Amino acid sequence: MLPMLATPAPSPGVLPAGADWSFEVKWDGVRAIADTTSGAARLWSRNEREITTAYPELAGLASLPGVLLDGEIVQMSDGRPSFAALAERMHVRDARRAQTLAERSPVTYLVFDLLRAGGDDLTRRPYDDRRAGLEALVLPEHVELSPAYDDGAGLWQVTAEHGLEGVVAKRRSSTYRAGRRSPDWVKSAHHGTRAALVGGWRGESTGTGRLGALLLGAPDASGALRYLGRAGSGLTGSLAGTLTTLLAHAEQPDSPFDDEVPPEDARGARWCTPVLVVDTRYLTRTPTGRLRQPVIRGLRTDADPDPWENP
Numbered sequence: 001m002l003p004m005l006a007t008p009a010p011s012p013g014v015l016p017a018g019a020d021w022s023f024e025v026k027w028d029g030v031r032a033i034a035d036t037t038s039g040a041a042r043l044w045s046r047n048e049r050e051i052t053t054a055y056p057e058l059a060g061l062a063s064l065p066g067v068l069l070d071g072e073i074v075q076m077s078d079g080r081p082s083f084a085a086l087a088e089r090m091h092v093r094d095a096r097r098a099q100t101l102a103e104r105s106p107v108t109y110l111v112f113d114l115l116r117a118g119g120d121d122l123t124r125r126p127y128d129d130r131r132a133g134l135e136a137l138v139l140p141e142h143v144e145l146s147p148a149y150d151d152g153a154g155l156w157q158v159t160a161e162h163g164l165e166g167v168v169a170k171r172r173s174s175t176y177r178a179g180r181r182s183p184d185w186v187k188s189a190h191h192g193t194r195a196a197l198v199g200g201w202r203g204e205s206t207g208t209g210r211l212g213a214l215l216l217g218a219p220d221a222s223g224a225l226r227y228l229g230r231a232g233s234g235l236t237g238s239l240a241g242t243l244t245t246l247l248a249h250a251e252q253p254d255s256p257f258d259d260e261v262p263p264e265d266a267r268g269a270r271w272c273t274p275v276l277v278v279d280t281r282y283l284t285r286t287p288t289g290r291l292r293q294p295v296i297r298g299l300r301t302d303a304d305p306d307p308w309e310n311p
Helices: 056-063 081-092 095-104 128-137 152-161 237-248
Strands: 006-007 019-028 030-037 043-046 067-073 107-119 144-147 166-171 181-189 192-203 211-219 226-230 268-274 276-280 295-300
Touching: 019 128, 019 152, 019 181, 019 276, 030 107, 056 095, 056 144, 081 095, 081 295, 107 128, 152 166, 192 226, 211 237, 211 276, 237 295
Parallel strands: 006 181, 107 144
Antiparallel strands: 019 166, 030 043, 030 067, 067 107, 166 181, 192 211, 192 268, 192 276, 211 226, 276 295
């Protein structure tokens, strides 16, 4: 099942208010659907890829037979969810290595919705009913209930003070619309994040041959690849090495972008087939759609690129 998606708030911190809404923290991790209807726990990413092997510490979900859950897998670092810390876990497909990483630093699955229980489809029931069913579950180790609050403005302030990603508002009467971006859920983040396609790269200006920057893009409604900007921050360590190897195998002679890449960004660029997706955090987007102060946080195989029209 594809997860339900939230509509971006009109501007940061501008969330719905009133008794008709419930508010939750917007967690900085990997969205996952957990399915135990077969008797074992299976985990599925936002783009319906199975990711069970990467998170063996969540096998205890099988103690909740016959349920379908929606939530976020997070990796804690210094008391806060860290996407950078989680990046090492996201792409593990070897069960033995996954077990070693789980024992060293286990993830937490923060559950925020109950979609099926005891063979009953709950997606047509109101959020409040699904939430009540979720709160009645006895959750296993490494699985926690994502708290819900009545005060959206207060939660926005607290998340800012504690360096959390943001807030999601959910209409209490809303049904679960799988695979749909619904105005019944509204999200607001302190910084923008998006999954972006890599259309090219540049080496460091010092001539070391190391990866210096990625040229990012997003598909628009017509299918054209639009230029989002150049990002160099975050390209260090094992991430830089992995990207360098993957990009070398995807190189092509011409730019894949359908609009013009500014000469200052295109100078010295090497182009590639736009198949790699990276997670990017940025301050804002300019009126022309470019990302301001983008930072590369990791490679994504669990999500498709966000469309150009997505703020």
